[in-house]
Amino acid sequence: MPEPACGEAARAAVERFRELDADSGVNRRAAVGSRRAAKGVSTDWLQGVSEVVQNAEDLGATEVRLQVVGGVLRLAHNGRPVRLRDVIPLSMPWLSGKSDDAEAVGRFGIGLMSLFRFAPRFDLYSGVYRLRIGEEGLDHAPDRPALSVFGPGEWTVFHVPLTREVVAGGARRALTAEALEEWLAAWGDEALLFLRHVTAVVLVDREGRSLRRLALRRTAVEGFSTEVAGEQVVVEAADVQASGGSGWRVFHAVVTSPPDLEPEGKPAGEATPLAVACPWTPDSAQSAGCETHQAGYVHARLPVTPFPLPVRLHAAFDPVPSRQDLQDTRWNLALGQRLADLWAAVVLKQFHADPAASWSLLPLPRHTADVELSGAVDALAEALMERSRHQIGAGLQIGVPDRGMHPIEGLVVEDPELTGLLTEAEIERLGGRPALPAGARDTEGFYREVLKDWTDHDALAPVTVSLRDAQKLLGNTERSVEATIRLAAACLDTVWGLFLEDFPWVADAAGARHRPPRSQEPWLFADRPGSLAEKLGFARVLHPEFLTDSPAAVRVRAWLAKYNALLVDGDELTALRRLARYGQTRTIAPVLRLSDEQACLLKDAFARLEDADRRRLGGDLGRAVALPVYEYLPDGQQREGWEAIASVYLPASVERTERTEGFPFAAARTPGLSWLRPRCIRVLRESGPGLSTLEFLRELGAASAPRTMPHRDRTLRLHQLGLPAGAEGPGPEPCRCWLWAPSTR
Template structure:
């Protein structure tokens, strides 16, 4: 290291003359002083604090280029001084002149120079008030204090300095320094740091990136030393690569460069210093991974012009180009020079990509539409894309050595190695699978690569003549692709035809007698084309079916033959198969396939011979000797021919619809059901929905046919109880479960010992005892019929509710007391909105009915009512309307006789506990206590008044009056207890606390 700058040095660079000239110009024209001061402030404010190290490195690189030697820079922070020593050309008079003018530089046409005409040196003012540059031929220093002293000595300028709070243009007045640079270096910048600047400088040194060397071709090494701890950054350039090291970490970069010279007319509007610098070099680089594959840079890149600017760059590359900068030295200035360099940069980017080995990682370097962050970025991306679209750099799937331009290339939407291999000879220009990933879709779209969807690939193979093994490979490769796009995938058939889509094609299993299936017109695939498991899996997913007996049976051709088999009876000499041949073939298939009964309902249309010598659909024939035949009315349905019944497989006969028990029918709604009284069932079901419910959407419904043909219900009910659960299930409409067709039909017909099940009760239905007789049947039949077990079951149906209303007035029946208390209120709610004829008789007691009664709507008038009272269950108004009876208050208008003692409720014994049980601090208002309370000549326990209730003083009367007054009628017994035992208030309150 060298000693501090001191003494009275020589002045080899004429700094005295420069100071005199500048001070003279300022004195003669103070506006020049203000202009220089403003210019320097603008440069410092321009953000040079974060560019200080870059500017120092840039100057070092330019010095190395001018001297033609490998550049080396040493950045050393010791204490509060930052030193930047570099090799290369030493400081000369032109350099001093450039440092002291803010606008000019000695740098002109040096090849590889990246400097910006001296103004970058202003970055030192961000951290230092006393910067100096020492070199082999002499040095200069700048000083805020010395400049301020020199300027304030000029009367014409003193006021201006005072107005600026002492701020002066430091870099305009240089002083000589007579001190050499460190050994081995040509120049050193010495920056005594301003107070508080060291942490920022130390952080910047720590963050200095090694890849800065890409932008500084004159430098090969930067040593960073902080308080003795050294970090070394180096670069080794070899051909198209650069190895950049930061200590022990080394990164290899792929580099492409191009150079040229700008036309003079392009620089006509640029500053004079730039007009003489027409040579340019553009560098584009990207780091490589350990396998020499490009590793895109992360988002947030900027254009290097040639050192980092504030221009965003969405390309994941390092772009270094001598773009002209605006006054802030942060943004690129638009214009002809920038446009020319954009074109050069685009060509260099394209050269980088096309020179790298073909690898899908290159697609990550392609500009993406919509990602550009600014006008320059957008222009660069557009230009790069334009070059890449016309360059032949993409590989060809079936020719590894070939290259093609993007406009001739095609990429599968959902590629795999197997799919690309299968389609490479069919789809021209197909990219390898690794180049067609979904994640690369935006890049391929930006390049204009044609995307080939699965549907387009399928279209390409239509009409292609290939051996069965090729088709097998194609199917296996397409396994897992989108189902809809493969709908038209051709399938070669065993008879030489080609199916235009897998749907309905049969895939033959081993052992299937393919030659015997010809008469049915089936589409059987060529066995070798569907041999691989993956091929079969794909075709099955697309609608092909394994050619087992079950699959053949489900083939549409078989179904069509079955559904037209009755036509064949009429057309015995036509083109259709003979009915007996078709019947035998279908029954043989069914016997092997053994489908569950009713799984294929269309089988019921198979023409079979009947016992009368004719033909009938299988679903309209009954198996002789079956349980169903025993319960139906004679002659109501046809009977299967006895010979066929004796020789055919009974399970096969049942599967094609020959009946040995009741048959199910299904439909989307009741209108689609061809069964007895389906429309009446629908009306009954809809009556169960709330009156304001919107029209419901029916689910698929299941019904049982031929119920109206039953002659023996004792034998039929066990058969119906054994049907599948769906036949007995409820239907849910609008969230409300309602009875299914079978249960409704049975409930409304006299099928149980000649009586309707809905007019009986379940044997365990105690709530309906006395009103309904118990049903007698097996548990299975009871589960099927579900006779009502409780009042709620009856009220679910309007007709049943009306029937219950009549039964309540039947004097020969009885009602359980707990049922009677609420049954009329529940009936009123269930029949709300229904036009009801009032009953002639109403029930007032479990075993008593009357023709004249009243509905009690308030409790206190009960002693004055002279007719029987109908229990209202908390809904007196609705019950009175339902029964067309008066309310008690409509008949009784009572007046209190006599005067009692008016007292405050709060003063009564037990009032405190009563208030607590009501959740009140104190009982409000007054009460009038009578020795004997009379209303209209009758003695009553309590009677409400306008501002005070009247009571006879009994605890029960007090409890009722207070409960009614406070709207807590259900608490009347608890309140009566409080008044009955005022001396036990504390004990009762303790009991209340336990129950909380």
């Protein structure tokens, strides 16, 4: 049948089609039922709008305009006008006029039926045709209204009276310009990424002013060649910028169609298109503070279904009739494998251009863990996961400044606990190979998740520097104090915190580095100068960096305090407890020798303690500190030295009386006994009030009477004659003989 050349001929053709429809009987009732059912196939209440955009794309349109005015929805495009062969498919569900067009997006013949959500009929003006398409069938439409906002008469216009409310999101909604603008905003400029013809979708008001515009600006960039399913193909590339500032880099290739397979309802064609779009932020958008859109989607030209990665993928997929998912067909699975090959090549290319931004393109198990995907989409996600772990991991090259390109397995990266704690030079020194450069790492840490996933699945990955490896740097005095504090703090919540005592990393006020004191050592750190511990010579004032409010410094101070290695606010009791603990555990370690001034300070501080604290700490303090003493040798010569207070004897002068009958007088020249020098007693008597010199010295263990000890030659228990002293059973009774003996230093 020849194409009508005028409106009258077109009207006659439509009239004949209407008569045929009216005479079809049962078939007509089936068609009416199908039209009414087809409007609800999609759960998207504005699916009809996207169907018009799809129809415009198939007809070569470059622009689509939308308008909601006066209770009427109008949709228009400047594509090829309707032809005679299109009339019946436009009005008949499940009959497509594009089944022989491998490049066309439409295929089911039900898309426009979704416009019946808003009215039982709508009018279509295109070329010489005026069609009224209704649930009841095909008819003539009134004359075309004068609508200058839709351009000259060759524009195709859908006129949809909004006579029905639509249920959307569980509520009844009326279509307004605001609702349509909201829907377009959610659809986004990126919905147009893979369209060949349509470059703009515009919502206009009554006067034709733009309310919302979806548009893309494309700039061709250098492409490359790669292998897809064993075939070498050329990949074209373009930077696509949206009107809102976000951008995508789109890669397009044409590959041989999968052999012996065809899509549902249309021919395959010898070749089929594939495309991948990765987020890309142009310089102009960065300077304006625009964020790159990160939503992922699978397209069949237009968006079909969400995808759990920030990438958009297009192929000539078989969608389900609602166009909201993919069918589980062998054709879709085959396209998914080819698309995964192209995606892997694109990601490697992106890594070469911008490695830091490319980590987020790679899939992780968590992306799909809580997402329910259909079979074909799930298979596509799995294909990308497999390519990431093996194809990308094996081919990834990262540029190291002034060192050229290196394979990923030829680099080294620190454990997550060390993030920001080591310099690249330190990481390289510890790992023996170049560090993954900071410029190749994303700030969100996707690279760590990806590398862990690769390691977990035996893919190639960098060498790792552990926290234990990094502890070696704690002894490096060239590191700043602040960096060393942060490294030490990172160890505290791990087993490696047990080894912090092995390294000199705690800095004093002069910058010297020291090991943290062990429990059996007397010295500790103080948070301020002038404390008793510092004056007694067993405290070092911390470096100012340790006293800041930074999280790391706060944690390190808490750790030192937990192990009684930090004196806070000059607390005297804490200092004396530390010193007493040293005296309690000291065996052969040296005692702390006190000067005259220090001895007086200790006496005054001891006098300020509560009685219970003096009784509890006195003896252990006496074993920790030493004063000058003298002793007599067997030849009668006097020798001076130092001895722990708890081991000395008090000379007769301490009582300020000459007691010729006392032990100090009787044993004065006995070899091996250590006697406190009289000068020390005179100095202590000149110290502050509160405790007498004699009381102080005796509290710390100094003696003025013989110290008893078991006789070294005793071998029998006195209460059981003849029983060896070392035999099992109750121990020997205390010695009946009181002996005095030289003290053991």
